[in-house]
Amino acid sequence: MNEINVVTGIGLYIITGGVFALVANLLRQPLILAYLAAGVMLGANLGLGLLECQHTIETIADIGLILLLFVIGLEIDLKKLLASGRIIIAAGISQFLLCVALALGFALLAGFTLGGGRFDALYLAVSLSLSSTMIVVKLLYDKFEMTTLPGQITLGILVFQDIWAIVFLALVPNLSNPALGVLAWSLTEGVLLVAVSLAASRFILPWVFASAANKPELVLVLAIAWCFLVSGVAEVLGLSMEMGALIAGVSLSTFPYNVDVIAKVTSVRDFFVILFFVGLGMLIPMPDAQLLLTALAASAGLVFIRFVTIFPVLFGMTRSLHTSLIPCVNLSQISEFSLVILALGLGLGHVDQRLLSLVIIVFALTSVLSTYAIQYSHQVQGVLARALRALGLRDLHDEQAPPKDVAQKDIVFLGFSSVTSSLLEELVRAAPAAGIPSVLDRVLVMDANIRVHGLLKKHGVACVYGDITNMDTLSHANFSQAKTLIGTTPDTLLHGTTNLRLLRSLKRLYPRAQVMLAAVTIPGALKLYDKGADYVFLPRLHSARQAALAVLAGLNGDMAAQGADEARELRERHEVLP
Template sequence: MHEIDLLSNIGLSIVAATFFALLARALKQPLILAYLAAGIVVGPKIGFGLIQDEASITLISEIGLILLLFIIGLEIDLRKLLSAGRTLIVSGLSQFLICAALGIGFFSLIGFDLRGGRFDALYLAVAMALSSTMIVVKILYDKFELSTLPGQITLGILVFQDIWAILFLSLQPNLMSPGASIILLSFVKGAGLVLFSLAVSKYLLSHVFSFIAKIPELLLVTAIAWCFLISGIAGEVGLSKEMGALVAGVSLSTFPYNIDVISKVTNIRDFFVTLFFVGLGLQIPVPTASLLAYAALASLFLVATRFLSVFPILYSMKEGLRSSLIPSINLSQMSEFSLVIASLGLGFNHIDSQVVGILTFVFAITSVASTYMIQYNHEIQLRIAPVLEKFGLKDIDRQSSTGEAVEQPKEIVFLGFYRETSSVFYEIESMLDENGVPLAKKVLVIDFNPVVHCELNKRDVKCIYGDISSVDTLMHAHVNHTKTLVCTIPDTILRGTTNEKLLSLSRRLCPQARVIVTANTLQAALNLYQQGADFVFIPRIHSAGLVARVISDSLHENLEHYREEEMTHLLARKEVLD
């Protein structure tokens, strides 16, 4: 009878989750919210009571939790983390600590316990300090912003948050007896598990995976076996099984097969993770007025602490207003990982169901809100920056610009500077004008990437830190005196403007200038020509000739000479952006 109930409960959970997932998809909301809603509707506390045996779903969903953390570990790139720049390291280390410290103080102040075996304030603080990798990466990927400077800073902080979460998971089982020796022992056990996993991974698993790499089923089974092995070892030594799964994933993250493992495990994980969040929804208490008030207050606190913990650090490291504000906006939501930590805390009796309920509603509120905040992060940044400037926080262009633009107007102005621009500028650096003057001396770049700003200054190239969609920025740069205006950035990368708008603005400010803009499609290029563009750069067309020639040559000769020439050429190129 129990087995029949288990199967029917699982089936009902999946059907309900699917229905709400389809609804969430139509409304463009995170799927996790749909799974939580499904648990609430079919559960015994708020919903229709279609599922009474919560333990059966919770038992199955624990497998999904372990697989979820295994996947998160696989996606943590240790090499990128170790090679991260100073800005990422400082902001990644400080953000969590600042948010957690502010959280403990705030939640203790409004009445949550941190004594007598209860850790409500601590769990709320830790949960508020973590942001959603799933939501942030998805939206930034859709907006083509993952490779931008604010996108890279955002991703770097998310990776460090995962590391902080691992440390908290290692301490979680021993919070009831947090003596110095116990905490030290937990760190030793955690470090020992990490070192053991990395050593076995390097000296044994690397050979095993190389041997079975061409057998997909065996690759999947071996990866999952490794996950549950390390998870089991972690449980035996007094650490959480979930932490063991995370460590198992991290130990495989540098393998060339990790992408393949992720793609295979993801399908299995999604089934169990769905049950995990449905199970979490089953445990949500009836939302009282006080619970909703706490959730709303905590959501506002979360957004505020992102600005208090991220913006000052980045701004103090000379990243400018834009690159300091946008990561703060991007990270203004609670992580699904926080719900995992809260669920484990409930199992350890560290917190009660009210705290889980508050965190669930905070997750729902901030997930929906941040979806729109990230979507319109540039517009929000443009509204906040002038307010900060009134309080004396100057942007990079205001701090370092001189009167050079007025005295020596540049003949070539690049509107924005991205990878295509970097390559074009590299070619220009080797050119001379008719009088033998280096062409690069005639260039002015307008862009809001501090890395570009710094590198161009080293090359003695004039660069103004500013927004190319702003008339004030272009007037400040005195583009009305230039001969050629260039934008080699496609509309998919531009934010707050388009090539069409830049063309129109350029014609209004400097009608005598030649204007070069960029398009990705033939129709867009024709439209730009019809609106007065002097030349339209179409990357795929203007690079097609070389590739076609290489393909043709490959039919009757090997491509070794191309390969050698290209490698030599690439090694010699020292562009502003890699």
């Protein structure tokens, strides 16, 4: 053991974690994996044995853990959760309970204990039932899928998982005395702490924070003070400080200062979190063949359990393979929160070091695999959907083939977004002046978001379910009588295809139709023109009103002429950032 002072130890943690994090960032892997790897290298079990996990550093790391859970609580918006809709509520409740039940069966079959003061099987089951908010949110944000229906369902389930984790943390301190009355009282204390914290956030804290709003640094201090106050009360009640931190965050989640507090606390939290995960990595022992095989089996079981617990619920409520499969792919990893729970269980003597090592290996495996699975989630979903259709499962796409009268619409919108909504409104406003009093009767929308369908029908717009990125869907739709096909989604928001590929498909399927597509850059727009697009909508230059006039011109077959004029103007532009 190397006797070094605390400052030197922290320095080694940070330097090593920073180097590994830089490599992980270049490889597009989660930074938590880098911190764990840094701990492995520093530790004596698998690494160089440069230092031991010192008690003082562990104490500092515990502060980071409390701040981590505080930030997680801040990001749980109870108002949005209650208004999230029956699909998310049903999936959020059933997913965790079913996952725990199936994972508990797996853990018991794998030989993990439950009883006699040990709760390895239960901790493993709970750990396998939680998915990584950090990984999923980052990847969905990068893919611009946070606001899609599958993305919203994914985020809703993640929020419910955090709520379930709070419930479990409330029970953890009394698992060694599992009498029903003791557990019920522990849960009651947790509910009371939540109620009191929410009451304080409703009647007292708004006044406190409002009085300090002109001093941003004071807002931060008050927020952290509230975090440690609730954490301390939780510890006095016999609950965990970590649970108190979560509750403190939840109670502040609807405050107008929430975003600013998260931004400031996150930078402080990250410093301490590095120490926590590096220290955790130092505890990993040399894995043997049995441990690795168990980790592989647990990883495969986790993916299987996600599909069998999430897909049936979503498909039963949406009848959409796309909407039901994407969240399963997104959530097929273990959470960093699971490592926190296992670390707490280890400290309480509920589990042994071997289980913690197993969960860390599963975390590493599923994090790496899900990084790529989420990146290519639509391709993965396509393969799974074809397999399910081959087994006879009917998709909403199969049941909602466009009726004959729908297929005769003159204007077809491929996908519907806020941009499309503005374009449609401008089209309705400009149509009477062009001698078209009922333009909505000539419009059809194809979109895979079933929530949009209800809104469109309320406005008298015909709509049909379909994935516009799928060639078979476009062919099956039979838009042979359409005069104009319009796609307003730029490449940055399309998944599994590009506007250039979409253009080629549409020209091949419907050579007589005029095609309007969207672009982000001038070179991108010119490339679409060169490949046969009749009009390219460039939001940075064109308004929805201009695009609507082009659509109306298309009803008379004049869209290409307007597009040619636009292309000439684009070629004459010499912008710094084209």
